[in-house]
Structure formats: C-alpha cells, structure tokens
Amino acid sequence: MSRVQITSGPFEMIKNSRKFKRRRNSIEVIGKKDLEEEIKNLKKSNQLIIVEGDHDKEALQKLGLENIFVINKTGISLYNRIEEVVNRLGRKEKCVILTDFDKKGRKLYDLLKKEFVKQGIKINNDIRFILLKKRLSHIEGLANFYEHLKNEIYKKRNKDFRNR
Numbered sequence: 001m002s003r004v005q006i007t008s009g010p011f012e013m014i015k016n017s018r019k020f021k022r023r024r025n026s027i028e029v030i031g032k033k034d035l036e037e038e039i040k041n042l043k044k045s046n047q048l049i050i051v052e053g054d055h056d057k058e059a060l061q062k063l064g065l066e067n068i069f070v071i072n073k074t075g076i077s078l079y080n081r082i083e084e085v086v087n088r089l090g091r092k093e094k095c096v097i098l099t100d101f102d103k104k105g106r107k108l109y110d111l112l113k114k115e116f117v118k119q120g121i122k123i124n125n126d127i128r129f130i131l132l133k134k135r136l137s138h139i140e141g142l143a144n145f146y147e148h149l150k151n152e153i154y155k156k157r158n159k160d161f162r163n164r
Contacts, residue, residue: 035134035146038127039063047124048095050085050112052105055140056098062143071099071112082115091120096127100138 042049042065049068051057057068069088071081089095097112099105113123136145 034130035127035149038130039065039146042096042127045094048085048089048093050095050097050099051139052099052108053140056100056138059140059143060098063146071108078111082112086116086119086121089121092122094122094124096124098128098131098139101132102137 046067049060049065050071051060051068052070052072054070057070060068069085071078071085073081085095095116097109097116099109099112116123131139131142134145134149136142
C-alpha cells in the first residue's frame, strides 16, 4: 500500500497531532468503519459543521448530520459570516470545518481556522483527516462516496464468506 505524504498546508497540524501519531502504524486501514464512527460522533456531539456551499450541506444532510452552517452566501461578506459563527458558538466551543480539498477550499480552511482560533474556538479535524486519507476532494460527493465504500465492504465480506 502506498502512504499519503502530508508535507505542508492545513494538514501539517493534523500530521503532528496525537491522533495521527497513535494511528501512524495503522494509517492504511482507515476505511468505512472510521468514517462511519466519525459521522456517528458528529451526530452525537452536535458540533457546528462549516461547509462552503449548499451542495455540501445537502450531502451532509443525506448522511443524517445537522447543525450545518454554509459560510459562502451571496451578498454577505465572509467576515460577517465568520462573525455569525463566533456569535452562534461562543468561546471554548468546538466546530468542524469541512471545506473542499482544492486550492480554494484549503485557503478558506486556513482563513477560517486562523480567525476561529483567535476567538478561542477549537477546531475538530478528525473527519477532515479521514477524508484526506481517502482522497475525497469535494465534500458534495461525500454521501455518494460513503455509499460506494459501504458497498465495497459488503462485497468483500460476501466474497470472504464464500471462500470459507
């Protein structure tokens, strides 16, 4: 199996996190189970999930997630939207920033993270790390990706069962 090399950008912090170091020996096994577990954790915690657009929000709602905030709204400046999030969360709360992994999404992630940390808001990067490992580039494709992953696991289990 090939390893994903994280060299710079918003993922440097993830690379240096405790969770990454704990998982370093089993990083190749991140799959449906981890993604499913993280989605369940997000549902339970009801943390605010920040996404780029409405399509991203719809994809997360298909997975049963709620408390989703769309950061890009026409006619409203980004800093006004950031202020809305800060007022909604309050200090010492946690949120999830799920922007796409393209150049624009990474820039937005960096900006949001910087602004939220200034305000004392903590960032939960767990699901972002899993999606990075699975090489998902756009959040709007998450629901379909998850279904595809579930189907592959199901097929593999059936194949293993038949080979016994």
